[in-house]
Amino acid sequence: MGRRSDHSRAELHALILNAGAGLMAETGLSGFSARExxxxxxxxxxxxxxxxxxVDGLVMAINTATFALWADALEARLAAAGPDRIAVLVDAYFAFARDNPLRWSAIYEHRIAADAFPPAQGEVRGRLTGIVVREVAAALGHAPDAAVGTLARSLVALVHGHCAFAVSGSWAAMGERDVEGEALARVRESLAAAGG
Structure with a gap:
């Protein structure tokens, strides 16, 4: 019943990836089904x-497409940013999670070995981190290097933790209200401690 000859391999890749991304946006990883x-x-x-x-290969490809979408959204926000680009980074992280909650969650819920990523997908995923490293380096007045990269990844983890608590409702359950403001404050403290 399949239409095996209707599409080239490249067309099939795009067709399946788009349908999979749409399903992921509707159901998240827990409701995702290759059969669907x-x-x-x-x-x-x-x-x-x-x-x-x-199926893991499909989910990896969907998550990589989500990273590309996220990096594009972040670059668009930064292109319109004023001088406080760090605030824009934090706000953009929360905004992407709010606007794409199930696709955002699927990135962190899907467990695979780090060496399972095809190199091309690793490059796409690394673009997001590269943007953060670039902006953290600029905030510190340094060239991007290994130390700045480590700090940037730690700051991403810090913001992610706050965002995950916000998305799950845990932050509000603890009686806190301004999760994004607190995440930004912790980022600013970390940058100040690093000499920024």
């Missing part, structure tokens, strides 16, 4: 395995 993706595109689940290797 196959149904939406009118092909068999075997076609998905043929194009992506397995």
């Amino acid at each position: 993706v196959a149904k939406r595109v009118g092909y068999t689940i075997g076609t998905i395995h043929n194009v992506f290797g397995n």
Whole structure:
């Protein structure tokens, strides 16, 4: 019942990836089903395995596409930013999670070995971190180097923790209200301690 000859491999890749991303946005990882993706595109689940290797390969590709979307959104926000680019970074992190909660969560819920990423996907995913490293280096008045990269990744983890608590409702349950403001305050303290 599949339309095996209707699309080239590249077209199938795009078709399945777009349908999978749409399903991920609707259901998150917990409700994600390759069988449902196959149904939406009118092909068999075997076609998905043929194009992506397995369901993990499809989820990895969807999450990589989410990273690309996120990096594009961050660059767009920074292009319109005033002088306080660190505040824009924090705000953009929270905004992306709010606007794409299930796709954002799927990035962190999907467990795979770090060496399982195809190099091209690693480059796409690394673009987001590269933007943060660039902005942290600028805030510190340094060139990007290993120490700045380590600090930037720690700051991402700090903001992510606050954001995860906000998305889950844990922050409000603790009686706190301004989760984004607190995340920004901790980032500013860390940058000040690092000499920024």
